[in-house]
Amino acid sequence: MTDIRPSRKTPPPEIIAITPPLTPPSKTSDLFEDNIPVDIDIPDNYVDYTLRNTKPLPPVTWQNFWTELNWLNVTILSITPILTIWGLFTVSVQYKTFFFAILYYFFTGLGITAGYHRLWSHRSYNASKPLQYFLAAAGAGAVQGSIKWWCRGHRAHHRYTDTDLDPYGAHHGLFWSHMGWMIVKPRRKPGVADVSDLSKNSVIRWQHKYYLQLILIMALGLPTLIAGLGWGDWKGGFFYAGATRLMFVHHSTFCVNSLAHYLGETPFDDKHTPRDHFITALVTIGEGYHNFHHQFPMDYRNAIRWYQYDPTKWFITVCQKLGLASHLKAFPDNEVKKGQLTMELKKLRQTQDDLRWPSDSNDLPVISWESFQEQSTKRPLVLISGFIHDVSSFMDEHPGGRHLLAKNIGKDATTAFFGGVYDHSNAAHNLLAMMRVGVLHGGAEHASEKAIPPSQKLRIVRATEFASTCSSSAMSETEGDNLLNYAGAAAGESKLKERRSN
Template sequence: MNKPPLIWTNIILFASTFLVSLILVPWYAIAVGFSWTEIIATVLCLGYCGMSITAGYHRLWAHKTYDAHPVLQWIFAIGGAFALQNSALHWSSDHRVHHKFVDQNDKDPYSAQRGFWFSHIGWMLREYQSNTYSDYSNARDLQNNKIVMWQHRNYLWLTILTNFGIPLVLGMLTDSILGMLLSVGVLRLTLSHHFTFFINSLAHIWGSRPYTDQNSARDNGVLAFLTYGEGYHNFHHIFEYDYRNGIKWWQFDPTKWLIKSCSYLGLTRNLKVCPQERIEKAKAQMQLKRAQSRVLHLPDAELTLQKLQHEYDLLQEKLQLYYEAKKSLLQQKKQQLTEQYAGFDLKQQVADLKASWRAQQKQWRLLTAQFA
């Protein structure tokens, strides 16, 4: 079968930046040495590029998990060009196709089922993509966004201005033009590219699947550290309209922290969050599936399966009762239909149901842990 034609612009870009980062950057570090100013500037610019992709391209424009003030959108649009990963319109269109057809080799633009190399970088080296959404028909909302379309129209000169201009300006200010070009210019770009590419490749190969096994996406704390929180990919693929990826307070998700912090400044609003009830149900269902698959070889498999199903049903029942009571309490508070004392019984009921659910959840975890 004939392979699609090569995209030489991408091949030259990726190859040249990788080779300079691999050869010239270490040579300069040994022969001349990078100053702390250059190192700090590189880290800051790397973070700016990365967060423009994760908070801007991904969670704001591709998935619409929140609304952002125009000032923040301008910052992300410039940072996205600095990251050199195509325009926000093109990137978001591709990403929406990926979510719609995840793991389908003939439709997913960077399907992990075609191997690490293809999903990481190979899909950008040849004209693999079909013309299904060449008119960006799956991103009509973004075509009505003036900032997104301005960046799309002016993407080429924006990438040149940022990727050459920013390092040159920093170099002139610190009297280290070559050092800044190598560190902020090339090394930062190479790291920014491959850290982001890890989400398409490693995040679909390496990690756990606590929420769903219907696709290849994985949760991985190491990748989350390298990708500003995007490593919690299993959660993202089942709850893609949640502005968070790491939902626990201790999970490393600086993109979530940035979006939330900006809400206090009036720069973001309408932050979308998946109901906790749905998250808990997805986790419990995966725990049940894993436990069931591990007890089939046991002598008393049938009895154990019945016990698992019974405890699972109890967990779901108590979870449902707790959240229904919680919703009723919230509705009562919003409508202000009763006096303060009238709500006391319902508050106590919610507290009791929560305690009952937590106790059942603990018992469920102890049971399923035997088959982990």
């Protein structure tokens, strides 16, 4: 069958209203030649269509390994550790240079986290021109490509997370998502992602135009100059504040793509690989609460608690106080809590599924009063809330003594159990329910809320199960009120009681 790709060259009216205005092409660079959104014409089944109709490059083997390397990136990523090792053996570390290198690490790192990532990739806040130039220059000092190139890849990563259209998908392995995707030619072109909004930004154009000069100045030139003129440590400035600091910035940022998809918990959603962990946040200048970030990417925060480590959030907040940033976007707290609640319920559901529960009333035999009396002469059966219980395993374990159970064999002990003699604990109610062996014919108590063990009154039921429970409950009423479907939904019980009262 031939695939049909719907065309969207002429967007419908509702799309035109939100389509960015077109601007004349620029001759600055091929990256800026067009401001038309590149994803305006993609089909609804773009991911599936692309994966089925485009072939990836052949796998990398020992035979073709050398021809499949991206030698520019290999060179850049090899030079910094080589210079670091050389510096460690030839240049003594001065404490001023050491602390300056840490400061410069945060400066260039924030260029990526607060600039490339949260400002330009996700538009999570607005920045004044001075702040934009500051972040663009700092980002250049991290030597990770121009703003537009970086943002294009990152937007593709979010749109196609964990698919083969994700440029650094974690599903290909830890090394690939960390740096393999840069040093090996990509096996498949990343999925389409629009960056036409960035084409109109004069700061981004400036950075792209002078990118080579900027990385030479900001990555190595400026730190060498500051350490040299400041306290005479020219070599230390070059090797430690320059090369070593750059190596740490590289791998700090790479950890957002790798470690943040492997280490930690998924408190907001476990559909994809992103995870939250303090260690990842520590090594990525606050980008380690990645599960939250992938759920709410437009939020200027990664960490939402005051005690969580997110210096990038703190930096943006300070910039807002100074009038350099505005319109900080934060996802509604109500919706964030829904995500957390969903995952908490999911974990509880897993715990619930691992437990043993009482038999459903539909699975128990319906026993007449006469049969109950007869069987009670052969084994210890007690009637409570319309359910018949075999208490033989608990006769000698009963805290009040065997005699209290023995005197109620073959009798209705509902009143005594529910406070007449002793108001039993939740644990007692739950344990009793596990002893059910039948339902008394015509016994109305089993249809009351008393019949539901405390552990089941808040039992987690999926939407499909809830609908099934309500349906079965209604059906049981038409069958004589003695086969109540009771698969753990108190709501089903309530609906049945309402219908009885009506």
